[in-house]
Amino acid sequence: MSVNISDLAVGTEIGSRSIEVTRADLVKYAGASGDFNPIHWNDRFAREVELPGVIAHGMFTMGAAVQLVTDWIGDPAAVVSYGTRFTKPVPVADLDGGPGAVVEVAGVVGALDAEAGTARIDLTVTLDGQKVLVKAQATVRLA
């Protein structure tokens, strides 16, 4: 599967998805990434440093959000750059049998560079209707 630049225009939607997040997901991310900051798994510790409770790693949210782009473009290596600002924490409640947070991701073509053969995908990433990532943009190399 490949995406051709001539099929795209600024404003073209690439899709959307919901990411369900549990405490177990944060433990898994901590292990896979090596980021063991206790604010991501210890409620007591998180409150001691004046957070509302355990929050997701910003990098978990950033990493999960870009999968929409990877799946759309068809090759993870096509993502040549990716950046974001983290503006709001994603608190993850400790619930039995359900997600502690649900993050919504939607992507749209923000810019096209025919000469470079790249497209900038702008991601909207929200929790309960509020943006948690701001200026989340991925540049992809097109066929």
Added chain:
Amino acid sequence: MTINPELQGRSYRLGEAYSVGRESIRDFARAVKATHAAHFDVAAAQALGHADLVAPPTYAIIVAQRADALLINDADSGIDFSRVVHAEQRFTHHRAIVAGDELVAELHVDGVRGMGGGAMITTRAEISTVDGDAVATTVSAILVRGEGQ
């Protein structure tokens, strides 16, 4: 403890190579809920022209945060890790990271800005192979929160 303003311009070398293994790529991919076959199946990755399993777009953070730790753990930096919040992150890939890579990094402290009782610190990790080929440039801004921030 306050942030040492003289951190700006410093650099640290992560000289011990990080060996990118297939299971590490698979674990990281699962952890960010990535399902693309190129992260899991060598034949699928090779069909796309890659030498081996391809890392997800944010995988370089593993190496970048190991490099950041050199600064954070520097007794002289004044940074309290428990008060660190990630403010901004950017990845520029010079080429894809694949299983079998041996990665090292040079960390540069590009900016230190006081904010209330805390500070915003911008670091840049130049990630390369042990042979010196550029792989990725990552830029992180971390906010070290002051008391009550």
